[in-house]
Amino acid sequence: MLIDPKKEEFLNEQEGTPGPSTAVVPHLNDLPPPTFEESVADRPVNPELAHTDIFVPTGGEEPPPSFTPYEAEYFVSGSGSIVSHDPHLNADGEALYRFLLSHSQDHPKYILSIHGSHTETRTESYTETIIDFDFKIDISQHIAAGPVHWSIPDEEPAYRGKMYKEVDGIFAGEGVRLLDTESGGTCSGESRRKAKKQEKKSSKAWSGERRTRGLPPWVGPGTLSMSATSRNPDMDPFKSTVLKSSKTLREWADEYCASNKRLKEFTYEKVVYGWNIGALEAAVLAAIKSTYYSGTTEIKFNLSYSKIHIRANSRFARALSHTWVKVILWILLIYPFIWLYKRFSKRGGGKWEVCGGAYALKRWEPTEPSYLPPPNFHSVMENDGRIVQTDVGAARLIGMREGEWFQKWEGTIKRAVTGRHKSREVMVEPDDHPTSAAMLLDGYHHI
Known part of the structure; x- marks a missing residue:
């Protein structure tokens, strides 16, 4: 039976059943955007982020972080030093530079160790050492500022890529730097030479004196009249040049990464300055003697967690970073040959010890x-x-000044000596706090 199409359309309209439509469906991009009220009424994709300012793209994934720093592999040695054999740090100077800056934010540990002992002779004819007292005091908690990144002057002997100390530039007289006019007034790197015996001896003597007097590492031997309490501009890192080398820290990092030596090593050293350690040591010794102690006294200022080592990325170099491996190699008489290889081979070993961070206990x-x-x-x-x-x-x-610190700790040191105090725990607070019974007394004031 034949049905007229017009009649079929008429019947569909009467019966309310859908029929074929010839209307054109608009494309999704041609639709007008929803109104603000319609958008607010929609259910958010991430309900937990609906009331925050975080933008979440379609699909529900969270936005990536703006910057993800490179996390280099490293481990901490028994002395607290950071050691890394990461391949990226051995190839990219920028990565090495940022790694040093990142880990320089951790302050080193500076501990005062006080040890007293005496000897006794037994009837069996042997001598025995008796420890009378042994305790430690944490000084690093008083670090007030840092780090200030410094570098060794060109004229000072240091490891600059070889297994022996070198100096940069040509010198006339002791401690005088001649400038290379063709390189913009800096010492020429091509004139790097092996340091002389007298230069190394003078540098070692000045390093010890500088540490004893609490001077910052960028102060040279030309300021012999200075002390840690001096107001000389060289003591201020903001008014003096702390990068004494003709190269920046980044340039030293690039030089290390460009080296093809198989057993190379870059060391960043942390130092603490600001206190006259020699005067403080004398004051502590005088306080101990005031208790009528007549034994042998040993006073040391120990610095730990103070070095960052970047070493070559190889199985052999990684093995040499373990102390027990070195001990076995020494027992088997193999390590002396390894040292000869590092010392005399062009692609053997090389050290870079030219920079570090300085942390002030006090400064002006x-x-x-x-x-x-x-x-x-x-x-x-x-x-x-x-x-x-x-x-x-x-x-x-x-x-804090060293005199203020000693005045705070003098009583504790004396009581520890007379009480024969022995402990491995590091003391961080003096023990002269008032008791609860004393605080209840009328008129009691704790100084």
């Missing part, structure tokens, strides 16, 4: 006018000594 900083005391309080501030007037303006002391 230029102060803003708002920190200056009122005129009628000048005498009070001069007695305190924390704000002084210098030739370049006012300066403010940051950190």
Whole structure:
């Protein structure tokens, strides 16, 4: 039976059943955007982020972080030093530079170790050492500023890529640097030579004196009249040149990465400065003797967690980083041949020990006018000594002075000696805190 198409359309409209439509469906991109009310009514893709400012793209994935730093592999040795054989740090100077900056934010440990002992002779005719007291005090908790990145001067003997110490430039006389005019006033790297015996001896003597007097590592031997309490501009890292080398830290990192030596090593050293260690050691010794102790006293300032080592990426180099491997090689008389290979082979070993970070226990900083005391309080501030007037303006002391520290700890040190205190735990607070019974007394004031 034949049905007219017009009649079929008429019947479909009457019966309400859908029929074929010839209307054109608009494309999705041609549709108008939804209104604000319609958008608000929609269910969010991530309900937990619906009321935050975080943009979540379609699909529900969270946005990636803006920057992901490279996490190099490393381990911490028994002495607290960081050791890394990461291949990326041995090939990319920028990665090595950022690795050093990142781990330099961790302060080194600076511990005062006090040890007392005496000897006794037994009837069996042998001598025995008796430990009277042995305790440690944490000084690194008083580090007030740092790190300040420094580098060794060109004229100072140091490891600059060889297995022996070298100096940069040509010198006339002791400690005098000649400039290379063709290289913009810096020492020529091509004139690097092996350091002389007298140069190494003088450098070693000055390094010990600088540490004893608490001077920063960028202060040279030309300032023999300075001390840790000096207001000399060389003591201020903001007004003196702390990068004494003709190369920057980044350039040293690039030189290390460009080396093809199989047993190369780059070392970043952390040092603590600011206190006159020699004077403080004498004060501690005098306090111990005031208790009438007559035994042998040993006072040491030990620095740990103070070095970052970057070593070559090879199985052999990784094995040599373990102490027990070195011990076995020494027992088998193999390690002497390894040392000869490192020392004399062109592709053997090489050291870079030219830079580090300095951490101040105290230092002088230029102060803003708002920190200056009122005129009628000048005498009070001069007695305190924390704000002084210098030739370049006012300066403010940051950190604790060694005299203040010793005054705080003197009683604890004396009581530890008389009480024969022995402990492996590091002391961080003095033991002269008032008791609860004393605090209940009328008129008791703890100083």
